[in-house]
Amino acid sequence: MKFASFAQFIAMGHHGPFVWSAYAIGTVVVIWNVAAPWLARRRYLQQEARRLRRERQA
Amino acid sequence: MSWTWFHKWGSPKWFYALAGRLQPWLALAAALLLAVGVVWGLAFAPPDYQQGNSFRIIYIHVPAAMLAQSCYVLMALAGVVSLVWKMKVADIAIHCAAPVGASMTALALLTGAIWGKPTWGAWWVWDARLTSMLILLFLYAGVIALGNAIGNRDSAGKACAVLSIVGVVNIPIIKYSVQWWSTLHQGATFSLTEKPAMPAEMWLPLLFTVLGFYCLFGAVLLARMRLALLQREARSGWAQAAVRQALGGGLAP
16 A cells, blocks of 8 residues: 555545546546446347237237 | 458458457456556556656556557558458448457546646646647547448448548558657657567556556447447358357247
8 A cells, every 4th residue: 555544545635536536537438438338238139028928818 | 362351351250259259358367457557557566756656647648549540540550441441341341340449548638638737737638649639539429430330331331431541641641650759748658669668667557557548448339349240240140150159048939
């Protein structure tokens, strides 16, 4: 650990807002990249499930 | 020489199965590499002697920027394959890679701006590296918009392939911009021929996050491509079987 305390780790030597905002944006981008295809696949499968149910009843 | 390995890529069913097998391993590798790289880079790498702790932004900025460019090269290669051999998988690869590449370019630009403020004293400067990266973002936006604007799938695929191939001229401009023009931006961190200019405890975490981003890209691209294949091949037997299998067989006729 290169920091003496947790408070110093958060402060990042006066660069805290820069470092943490960059990592926050990075986290958001990664989460969007993972979630977007996962949600789209779920939506498509639900839609197909509805279609298959309809076809079976008809 | 046998070309069967190449012709396999023309089979959506084969690609769907292969992607499904690769995807979990890529996702696992990405999670591990990113976790190690980020913790190492944030907490254990030494601060830079000039930039202090703000240099830790490098562990997202450089992987995002590298991936943004690699992704475009991949799209251009897929564009050639799509135009020459009319391979459906290549066409889908362009369509699915573009949003991921655009997000990585945006991330590189945003983290670069955040890093620029404490280091150069400015969020943005109109120098060659930053401007050519902004053009890359516009190229991605162009591919996405073109794909959505053209209703006919074959025409849309062709237009996107052409734009991907033409736009790849921007990649060497980005790469060599720091050598061709005077710039605030520093040179390349990694090179194939020279040792990095930083100590190992600084560049090793970067290697982890770079590899992590590439694995993440692989996993995310395969996930997008698998869904696109299911949707485009919805009328074929294998896609219907795959949907039924994903639904757990409860709805099987």
